[in-house]
Amino acid sequence: MNMDIAVIRGDGIGPEVVNEAMKVLDAVCAKYGHTINYEHILMGGCSIDAYGDPLTDEAVAIAKSKDAVLLGSIGGNTQTSPWYKLPPNKRPEAGLLKIRKELGLFANLRPAYLYPELKDACPLKSEVAERGFDMMMMRELTGGLYFGERYTKEIDGVMTAVDTLTYNENEIRRIAIKGFDIAMKRRKKVTLIDKANVLDSSRLWRKVVEEVSKDYSEVEYDVMLVDNCAMQLVKDPAQFDVVLTENMFGDILSDEASMITGSIGMLSSASLNETKFGLYEPSGGSAPDIAGKNIANPIATILSAAMMLRYTFDLDKEADAIENAVKTVLKEGYRTGDIAKAGEATVKCDEMGTLIAQRV
Numbered sequence: 001m002n003m004d005i006a007v008i009r010g011d012g013i014g015p016e017v018v019n020e021a022m023k024v025l026d027a028v029c030a031k032y033g034h035t036i037n038y039e040h041i042l043m044g045g046c047s048i049d050a051y052g053d054p055l056t057d058e059a060v061a062i063a064k065s066k067d068a069v070l071l072g073s074i075g076g077n078t079q080t081s082p083w084y085k086l087p088p089n090k091r092p093e094a095g096l097l098k099i100r101k102e103l104g105l106f107a108n109l110r111p112a113y114l115y116p117e118l119k120d121a122c123p124l125k126s127e128v129a130e131r132g133f134d135m136m137m138m139r140e141l142t143g144g145l146y147f148g149e150r151y152t153k154e155i156d157g158v159m160t161a162v163d164t165l166t167y168n169e170n171e172i173r174r175i176a177i178k179g180f181d182i183a184m185k186r187r188k189k190v191t192l193i194d195k196a197n198v199l200d201s202s203r204l205w206r207k208v209v210e211e212v213s214k215d216y217s218e219v220e221y222d223v224m225l226v227d228n229c230a231m232q233l234v235k236d237p238a239q240f241d242v243v244l245t246e247n248m249f250g251d252i253l254s255d256e257a258s259m260i261t262g263s264i265g266m267l268s269s270a271s272l273n274e275t276k277f278g279l280y281e282p283s284g285g286s287a288p289d290i291a292g293k294n295i296a297n298p299i300a301t302i303l304s305a306a307m308m309l310r311y312t313f314d315l316d317k318e319a320d321a322i323e324n325a326v327k328t329v330l331k332e333g334y335r336t337g338d339i340a341k342a343g344e345a346t347v348k349c350d351e352m353g354t355l356i357a358q359r360v
């Protein structure tokens with residue numbers, strides 16, 4: 001297969017971790033007979049320095065012309081970097097908001113998987129960590145409370161703030177279809193998280209997702225209230241496969257799910273639109289505190305590249321090869337500083353990339 005990818009190395013540790021993901025992708029291509037054309041574009045602080053703009057329209061046009069975007073991370077130290085003296089719409093993060101909007105990315109995927117080798121970093125009870133977990137948090141990204149009408153005004157002499165939560169059935173249906181499609185590539189279970197005992201929007205989610213579920217007879221489908229889900233993630237995370245939810249619930253629950261894995265440097269993510277197009281990036285930020293030291297953990301970005309192969313290109317075997325290579329290096333005991341126990345030997349960012357590429 002011939003793949004066309006836009007690459008945004010970004011700021012901080014971004015270039016270091018993206019280089020390692022490209023190294024691993026190249027190893028996959030060599031082994032399985034694929035080619036990848038990479039075109040680099042700037043976004044974030046580096047684009048501000050070059051063009052005075054966190055994301056130019058030219059860069060957006062290039063991204064749109066590709067099959068997928070692989071992103072490192074953007075931004076700098078928010079206290080000290082001159083980028084944060086600029087108006088909000090000129091700061092690095094404005095580039096991220098612009099690219100998500102321009103590419104119509106409405107579905108955010110964050111896998112939360114507990115590697116047996118890293119279970120000591122899991123903050124849950126040991127018997128829960130022992131059972132492990134492997135779930136896909138799927139959050140709606142462009143609707144709901146964060147995008148509704150909002151205002152604050154005095155009503156009858158009392159300051160009153162209003163935020164509105166709106167979803168239409170089309171917004172729900174398109175992410176539900178993605179959720180069930182993804183479940184078909186996994187353990188074939190979808191849990192819809194909502195607050196249908198209170199919210200009208202949740203009741204519409206239930207109705208539409210139930211309808212979509214009828215087209216996926218192989219997928220087990222159930223529903224859970226969001227307050228119960230917050231508890232179940234801590235008590236019994238092994239029960240979940242695809243966890244489908246709206247924007248605000250997903251914002252909170254996906255951070256909770258990340259936290260129970262215990263290691264930010266391992267967490268990949270994807271944002272998808274209606275087509276096979278996706279933007280793939282690590283869940284963490286640009287880590288300015290460790291940038292340029294070659295000590296960042298590249299695994300989150302490498303696993304994001306695996307997600308790209310699986311969800312944009314349907315190359316499941318190749319994605320498995322990357323995920324298994326990561327499992328192998330961890331089993332062999334290799335660790336970057338962020339996932340090493342006190343006193344344990346560590347490898348550098350580029351060594352970790354090479355070790356994984358060799359095991360693909």
Ligand code: NAD
Nearest residue numbers: 073074075076264265284285286287288289290296297338
């Ligand atoms: P951060 O995720 O960059 O760092 C938090 C902590 O995690 C730091 O101690 C960092 O060293 C560590 N860390 C993160 N990724 C790591 C990795 N791969 N390997 C080892 N350690 C890792 O969060 P922050 O410090 O709050 O933000 C720093 C900058 O990143 C800010 O400018 C923020 O706006 C930006 N940011 C960007 C994105 C993005 O590009 N999507 C996401 C979040 C934050």
